[in-house]
Amino acid sequence: MWGKIYQWIVFISGVIHSNISRRRKTMAVHCSFSCDYRYDHNKAGGNLSRIINEKKKPLPALKRYIINSRSDNLKSRLMFFLFLLIGMGMNGCASGDKPGFPPGMTGYVVDKKDGRVLVAASEPKDYSDTGGQEVFYSAIWFSNAADNAEIGHGVEVWYEVVAESYPGQSEAEHMEILPGEKPEEANLTEQEAVKQALESKDIQGIPAVTSVDFQTEHKQWKVEITMHDVTVNDYNRGN
Structure with missing residues (x-):
């Protein structure tokens, strides 16, 4: 799981770097072109050297601010997605949404x-x-x-x-x-009955609970554990 998260981190870092670099280059070329166009339109007859000098002028402060703002905005969005992905990995799927395929x-x-x-x-x-x-x-x-x-x-x-x-x-x-059963006639929940059955001294090794059923006529839970049937009286130990 953490290997997948690391791959996403590397991918998103690359996207941040490439998008910011491309955005800055694109904006810089656009501003340079706009400056040349205005100069050529308003001052027709200017010589080539003056147009070249116009290209070499630093970008106005306002345009530099726009470029940096858009780059920072893109960076913030991608970083938010990155931290969200890491948070999901730290919490784990055990507390997330139920997968769309059968359990293992x-x-x-x-x-x-x-x-x-x-x-x-x-x-x-x-x-x-x-x-x-x-x-x-x-x-x-x-x-x-x-x-x-x-x-x-x-x-x-x-x-x-x-x-x-x-x-x-x-x-x-x-x-x-899974939602546990608790019939109206029962005092114990299914989980409480299974827990008491598992604490029985006769069970050896690793038990497997194969069936849980409340017998209304006897007011008791019948819990089948591997090949053993364990009967649990239906009363709370605290009573």
Whole structure:
């Protein structure tokens, strides 16, 4: 991402330099031509040496001001665009607009530490054709995550490069927190129920939340984690 921003900075700097130089040359030639034309029109019969001397005269202060003002105006606009681009890169896409293409991962935040979140996919992938596992749940530690992403949240993540490890390591280009369910009969939100289920002592390794459902008749949440079903009583711990 920062490589792309650097390329834009170099490009915009080149545009600033070339446009200002071209604008100054164009204005200078235009003013010089205008001076020659007026001199030739008002003082017909003047000799060539006097016209050449007229060309060599410095530009009037007003015209120099116009040239510099227009150049500074162009420079200001391009610099504003440059700082806007840098600001977008610093904020990151995690808090920007939702991209117009599908996310790279949909799952739940199952851990959070040091400003990063661990997201485990809700749907498995089949790598048996290449000698891998038939049921494999991807898990990736994401930096540049959404500020309000907490353990138990369902999320969609857009990203590019992933470090080869398990769990993987990547930087989120954009992260959307999915709206959680809270039935009228429930006291806990979906995120709170998933978080409590993830804190269960029976869960080992990296969990993958595959299904979350509130059972109205029993007034409890059923959270499926990998191949384990975890039941969470529907009450707030603070009560």
